Amino acid sequence: DSNTIVQLHTIEEPCPPCPIYYPNDVDISMKISSTILLKLIEKQIIEEKYIIRQFCLTDTRECESKTIYQYEYLLPLCNNDEYENEQCIPTVLIQNLFDFMGYISKRSNQNRYITVHCGNGGPSCSIFCMSLILLDQLKNEHSIDIFQSVRALQRQRPAMINSFAQYEYFYEIILKFLDESFTLTHVQSSQSLNNSVYDNNQENVNL
Numbered sequence: 001d002s003n004t005i006v007q008l009h010t011i012e013e014p015c016p017p018c019p020i021y022y023p024n025d026v027d028i029s030m031k032i033s034s035t036i037l038l039k040l041i042e043k044q045i046i047e048e049k050y051i052i053r054q055f056c057l058t059d060t061r062e063c064e065s066k067t068i069y070q071y072e073y074l075l076p077l078c079n080n081d082e083y084e085n086e087q088c089i090p091t092v093l094i095q096n097l098f099d100f101m102g103y104i105s106k107r108s109n110q111n112r113y114i115t116v117h118c119g120n121g122g123p124s125c126s127i128f129c130m131s132l133i134l135l136d137q138l139k140n141e142h143s144i145d146i147f148q149s150v151r152a153l154q155r156q157r158p159a160m161i162n163s164f165a166q167y168e169y170f171y172e173i174i175l176k177f178l179d180e181s182f183t184l185t186h187v188q189s190s191q192s193l194n195n196s197v198y199d200n201n202q203e204n205v206n207l
Contacts, residue, residue: 002113126160
């Protein structure tokens with residue numbers, strides 16, 4: 001049961017592009033099924049980098065409704081989502097990705113699941129999900145093991161993280177996070193950051 005959705009893009013959009021599955025104008029409703037209506041309550045564009053939408057999903061038969069938040073990341077997360085020749089190169093937009101994840105965390109910290117999708121469910125989803133897992137692990141446990149974290153994710157989704165460029169990106173994003181969050185003295189004196197602790201039961205991200 002997820003009420004947080006993340007939509008990602010690439011430089012080379014897939015053909016056909018991801019279909020629009022939601023109303024894009026405020027106060028407009030879309031009929032999902034014979035008894036399910038999806039209404040756009042609020043839409044916020046942040047610096048032309050991402051869009052935050054708030055929807056109301058209503059079951060007219062049961063007279064029940066729930067709020068759904070959708071976060072659309074407008075900047076490309078990698079150059080494409082095709083696996084041929086391993087040309088799925090992450091773009092260098094780490095700071096924007098930090099800000100985007102911050103908006104999501106503010107509203108989803110009480111929710112168990114986040115649904116992530118892109119054009120074909122490829123590398124963009126891999127990069128985002130793994131980045132989110134690693135940053136959460138670092139902030140909550142004060143330790144990190146990128147290699148074991150990637151292996152754990154691949155046991156659930158074998159096709160995820162399929163190039164060295166993607167793997168290298170995770171080291172860059174963690175180093176950037178540490179650079180902005182801690183002083184060098186703090187990092188060097190923290191014994192926990194030198195330990196390898198990882199919980200394989202990472203279940204907060206859906207594909």
